[in-house]
Amino acid sequence: MAIRIVAIGKKHESWVVDGIQRYQKRLKQPFDIEWVLLPHSSFDADKARQEESGRIISRLHDDDYVILLDEKGKMIDSPTLSTRLLDPLERSVSVTIVIGGAYGVDQSVHDRANFIWSLSPLVFPHQLVRLLLVEQIYRAQAIADNSPYHHA
Numbered sequence: 001m002a003i004r005i006v007a008i009g010k011k012h013e014s015w016v017v018d019g020i021q022r023y024q025k026r027l028k029q030p031f032d033i034e035w036v037l038l039p040h041s042s043f044d045a046d047k048a049r050q051e052e053s054g055r056i057i058s059r060l061h062d063d064d065y066v067i068l069l070d071e072k073g074k075m076i077d078s079p080t081l082s083t084r085l086l087d088p089l090e091r092s093v094s095v096t097i098v099i100g101g102a103y104g105v106d107q108s109v110h111d112r113a114n115f116i117w118s119l120s121p122l123v124f125p126h127q128l129v130r131l132l133l134v135e136q137i138y139r140a141q142a143i144a145d146n147s148p149y150h151h152a
Contacts, residue, residue, distance in 0.1 A: 008101035073116035082140035
């Protein structure tokens with residue numbers, strides 16, 4: 001079982017690949033990552049949001065614990081994230097983290113999410129969000145393992 005990240009957008013850009021690989025290669029089950037990258041919609045605004053959201057929903061399983069990244073979500077600290085990830089994984093429930101497209105996601109994805117998480121009130125480029133997310137998953141693993149990586 002791996003943490004699945006469903007993201008709208010092209011493959012990882014070269015400037016972010018090294019950073020993602022740096023953290024991802026340190027991850028071990030149940031914190032390892034599986035990427036599902038879905039292409040951007042060819043539409044604009046509302047129509048793009050609707051079309052991309054439909055494709056995201058089609059990739060979610062009924063029993064997934066879904067975390068949606070959204071700037072209007074709840075901000076949490078790293079120990080809380082560690083618990084949010086570990087609790088379902090310890091119950092053998094798959095965790096899927098969703099990163100929407102440039103126009104966000106529609107209400108169907110919000111309704112499906114078990115938790116809506118904001119990295120920050122700032123808006124970041126999607127490629128940078130991917131890197132931040134992988135580092136936070138690695139940090140969550142370190143917290144769960146009582147590793148010195150996270151200094152509380």
